[in-house]
Amino acid sequence: MGWNSWNMFGWNIHEDSIRETAKAIASSGLKECGYQYIVIDDCWSRKSGRDGNGDLVPDPEKFPNGMKALVDSIHDLGFKVGIYSDAAELTCGGHPGSYGFEEQDAHLWASWGFDFLKYDYCSAPADQETAIQRYTAMGTALRKTGREFLFSLCEWGGRSPHLWGRQAGGQMWRVSGDVFDSWINIWVAAWNTYGFGIDVSIDIAADLAEYGGPGGWNDLDMLVVGLKGRGQVHGGGMSFIEYRTHMSMWCMACSPLMIGCDVRNMEKDTVALLTNREVLAINQDTLGIPARPVRRFGACEVWKKPLADGSLAVALINRGASGSDITLKAGDVGLLDGPKLARDLWAQQDIADFKTDLTRRVEPHETLLLKITSG
Numbered sequence: 001m002g003w004n005s006w007n008m009f010g011w012n013i014h015e016d017s018i019r020e021t022a023k024a025i026a027s028s029g030l031k032e033c034g035y036q037y038i039v040i041d042d043c044w045s046r047k048s049g050r051d052g053n054g055d056l057v058p059d060p061e062k063f064p065n066g067m068k069a070l071v072d073s074i075h076d077l078g079f080k081v082g083i084y085s086d087a088a089e090l091t092c093g094g095h096p097g098s099y100g101f102e103e104q105d106a107h108l109w110a111s112w113g114f115d116f117l118k119y120d121y122c123s124a125p126a127d128q129e130t131a132i133q134r135y136t137a138m139g140t141a142l143r144k145t146g147r148e149f150l151f152s153l154c155e156w157g158g159r160s161p162h163l164w165g166r167q168a169g170g171q172m173w174r175v176s177g178d179v180f181d182s183w184i185n186i187w188v189a190a191w192n193t194y195g196f197g198i199d200v201s202i203d204i205a206a207d208l209a210e211y212g213g214p215g216g217w218n219d220l221d222m223l224v225v226g227l228k229g230r231g232q233v234h235g236g237g238m239s240f241i242e243y244r245t246h247m248s249m250w251c252m253a254c255s256p257l258m259i260g261c262d263v264r265n266m267e268k269d270t271v272a273l274l275t276n277r278e279v280l281a282i283n284q285d286t287l288g289i290p291a292r293p294v295r296r297f298g299a300c301e302v303w304k305k306p307l308a309d310g311s312l313a314v315a316l317i318n319r320g321a322s323g324s325d326i327t328l329k330a331g332d333v334g335l336l337d338g339p340k341l342a343r344d345l346w347a348q349q350d351i352a353d354f355k356t357d358l359t360r361r362v363e364p365h366e367t368l369l370l371k372i373t374s375g
């Protein structure tokens with residue numbers, strides 16, 4: 001759990017806004033909820049290239065005091081800090097990448113005190129074998145520094161990182177291209193690319209559920225909650241109900257939760273979506289089993305996620321355009337007949353006792369997130 005600079009700031013990052021963000025996460029209650037990584041994404045380094053020693057150089061206009069001072073000040077607030085690079089000559093934003101400099105760069109980041117690396121794949125060869133080699137080279141380089149890094153793989157899922165990400169040293173791997181601030185996929189002509197919407201991300205989470213677990217997570221991409229069309233990421237924003245479905249399903253899927261909005265200026269509804277402890281507990285549950293769909297009918301789905309305390313998290317999702325009744329049948333989620341209690345996690349309220357089934361009205365694009373306790 002943490003925050004990443006990309007969705008809100010893009011290339012327009014600065015040490016002041018990063019530090020202000022860390023302070024806002026500390027003072028807004030987000031930190032106590034578990035958001036602990038502050039990650040600086042692309043475009044932090046000098047675009048003109050490395051210095052005479054071959055070292056990456058922080059852009060002096062964006063980071064006038066250098067990285068060490070910034071990392072130290074964020075550590076002092078009780079956070080871990082992340083940096084970004086790419087497994088080729090250039091990053092997606094056209095800054096120097098780390099291919100061929102893996103050990104040198106890992107050593108530099110370790111000397112600045114970083115704890116996390118997001119490693120992108122722009123400008124790199126498309127085949128899987130090369131991707132495995134390049135990610136393994138960086139995973140090995142990070143390990144050699146002797147400093148603990150969380151290694152976040154970002155090749156967008158095309159080379160099945162869920163099959164080799166762990167061996168390459170990764171703890172999380174992106175499963176899609178960039179998720180936009182949108183329910184549906186959108187084409188961005190200027191970038192010559194599709195942005196993924198929340199709706200299709202839910203299908204990807206279903207397909208890959210079996211590959212995520214403790215030590216290696218399917219990363220559904222950074223959160224767009226709270227952007228409301230204001231970030232540099234495209235999409236234009238979603239309704240509150242859609243943002244809540246987004247958050248619900250990222251939690252059900254055990255995806256890393258990296259906030260993308262401007263936490264210095266959050267509305268109340270955004271704070272509510274990011275800080276509901278009962279919902280976050282589903283994401284952080286120690287069993288770490290990503291949810292799977294157990295029943296689909298029309299545009300509606302029932303998903304199940306076993307929890308460490310023996311209860312179940314259940315999502316009732318309506319992905320269609322009109323409201324619908326969704327029935328949770330005990331048998332669908334592997335529960336025997338007998339008394340059960342359903343708790344609405346967003347409302348933090350017990351809503352029903354039932355034995356065999358429970359029916360609820362679910363609005364278009366809405367998700368009802370329930371915790372079901374038997375006995």
Ligand code: GLA
Nearest residue numbers: 006041042092093120154178
């Ligand atoms: C890629 C990644 C994004 C972001 C940008 C930065 O598109 O998928 O998450 O890091 O690069 O340029």
